[in-house]
Amino acid sequence: MTKFGRLVIVGLGLIGGSLAMAWKKAAVAEEIVGVDIDDAVCTMAETMGAVDWATREVAEAVSKAQVVVLAVPVAKIEQVAELVLKHIPRQCLITDVGSTKAGLTGRLSDIFAHRGTYIGGHPMAGSEQTGIAGADPYLFENAVYILTPRQENIPAVDQLALLVGKLGARSIIMPPGQHDAIVAAVSHLPHVVAAGLVNTASGVEERFPRTLMLAAGGFRDTTRIASGDPGLWQGICRANKEQLLQVLKEFQHNITHFIHLLAADDTDGIKGYLTRARITRESIPAKRRGFLPQVFDLVVTVPDRPGMIGSLAQLLGGHGVNIADIEILRAREGDGGTIRLGVQSAEALDRAVELLAGAGYPVRKL
Numbered sequence: 001m002t003k004f005g006r007l008v009i010v011g012l013g014l015i016g017g018s019l020a021m022a023w024k025k026a027a028v029a030e031e032i033v034g035v036d037i038d039d040a041v042c043t044m045a046e047t048m049g050a051v052d053w054a055t056r057e058v059a060e061a062v063s064k065a066q067v068v069v070l071a072v073p074v075a076k077i078e079q080v081a082e083l084v085l086k087h088i089p090r091q092c093l094i095t096d097v098g099s100t101k102a103g104l105t106g107r108l109s110d111i112f113a114h115r116g117t118y119i120g121g122h123p124m125a126g127s128e129q130t131g132i133a134g135a136d137p138y139l140f141e142n143a144v145y146i147l148t149p150r151q152e153n154i155p156a157v158d159q160l161a162l163l164v165g166k167l168g169a170r171s172i173i174m175p176p177g178q179h180d181a182i183v184a185a186v187s188h189l190p191h192v193v194a195a196g197l198v199n200t201a202s203g204v205e206e207r208f209p210r211t212l213m214l215a216a217g218g219f220r221d222t223t224r225i226a227s228g229d230p231g232l233w234q235g236i237c238r239a240n241k242e243q244l245l246q247v248l249k250e251f252q253h254n255i256t257h258f259i260h261l262l263a264a265d266d267t268d269g270i271k272g273y274l275t276r277a278r279i280t281r282e283s284i285p286a287k288r289r290g291f292l293p294q295v296f297d298l299v300v301t302v303p304d305r306p307g308m309i310g311s312l313a314q315l316l317g318g319h320g321v322n323i324a325d326i327e328i329l330r331a332r333e334g335d336g337g338t339i340r341l342g343v344q345s346a347e348a349l350d351r352a353v354e355l356l357a358g359a360g361y362p363v364r365k366l
């Protein structure tokens with residue numbers, strides 16, 4: 001494989017730190033250099049071995065860069081790009097990881113129109129944590145990684161797709177406007193709704209003080225992302241304002257419809273509403289195979305004991321079945337959990353079901 005020269009990541013937080021760790025492990029470049037405005041973050045990145053060295057000085061890092069990845073909050077990407085432009089070599093490949101793409105792809109393509117080659121990017125993986133302390137080299141494994149190249153930069157996509165592949169992720173090319181309309185529905189709306197759920201429960205807590213203490217799996221599963229960084233998320237919401245407003249109105253319409261059904265005691269209507277959602281939700285792993293064609297899914301229920309996932313991996317691995325994808329669907333303390341496992345062939349799926357059922361776990365194919 002081609003090994004890159006110097007790869008620079010500007011912004012060593014959750015995403016920048018995770019990219020650095022993954023690319024370092026895969027030895028994709030001669031040198032991985034980090035840039036962050038925070039000295040303590042630079043020191044931590046070096047101590048963790050996520051980068052070869054880190055600095056606060058953009059010029060020092062990017063002047064000899066072959067690839068530059070902008071991994072700062074959306075609201076700061078353009079400003080950092082202007083700074084990077086002044087110091088990069090002419091042939092440099094530049095990408096960003098911002099959660100919105102339409103505005104950024106247009107503005108950054110203009111910024112790098114006469115120097116470097118810019119391709120927008122967005123890894124569809126992350127977490128509610130912030131900063132390099134939450135970084136994880138495996139964060140992007142099996143994830144979809146969206147690329148939004150302008151027509152004239154399509155020839156450079158191969159190089160970026162190669163780097164994406166080294167993360168264990170799959171590249172998908174998409175027009176930036178389409179990207180923003182989709183992520184408004186599947187990422188930004190869920191964030192706003194999760195915040196709304198928490199704020200609603202907190203209002204009820206004022207009337208009934210033990211409300212939040214009683215919250216079980218349902219509330220936790222639907223609100224994890226509400227713990228994300230409010231500063232980062234206000235930038236994302238504002239950068240995708242029109243698309244987010246559009247899906248919020250559709251959501252409002254859905255909720256208003258449900259209110260009418262409930263107020264009217266419309267049993268069939270309520271059941272129909274919930275059934276449509278259930279059918280769609282259950283089809284998601286099957287649809288995901290469109291992106292990850294080799295994954296065949298099963299769902300297994302396991303008791304709540306430390307090391308359960310390790311036991312499952314050992315049982316399957318010991319019989320030659322590799323787990324390609326894993327997702328914890330439900331976990332209740334003291335009450336076990338439900339796990340989705342993906343394997344890479346129909347035969348492996350049959351074998352996995354046979355092995356798990358044989359070991360006494362309730363298991364079904366998806």
Ligand SMILES: NC(=O)c1ccc[n+]([C@@H]2O[C@H](COP(=O)([O-])OP(=O)(O)OC[C@H]3O[C@@H](n4cnc5c(N)ncnc54)[C@H](O)[C@@H]3O)[C@@H](O)[C@H]2O)c1
Binds near residue numbers: 098
């Ligand atoms: N968090 C997620 O789940 C997720 C997923 C995909 C994409 N993204 C995108 O990734 C980007 C980074 O998000 P994150 O979650 O890693 O944020 P983060 O807050 O964890 O990290 C951001 C880092 O950038 C540094 N920084 C800020 N301004 C800077 C500047 N001017 N120069 C250099 N460094 C600077 C900060 O010190 C921090 O270390 C955002 O654009 C976000 O939209 C986030």
Ligand SMILES: O=C(O)C(=O)C[C@]1(C(=O)O)C=C[C@@H](O)C=C1
Binds near residue numbers: 099124125128187225
């Ligand atoms: O918290 C997670 O699990 C995420 O993957 C975060 C998530 C998402 O909405 O799915 C959040 C924003 C990003 O731009 C991409 C991913």
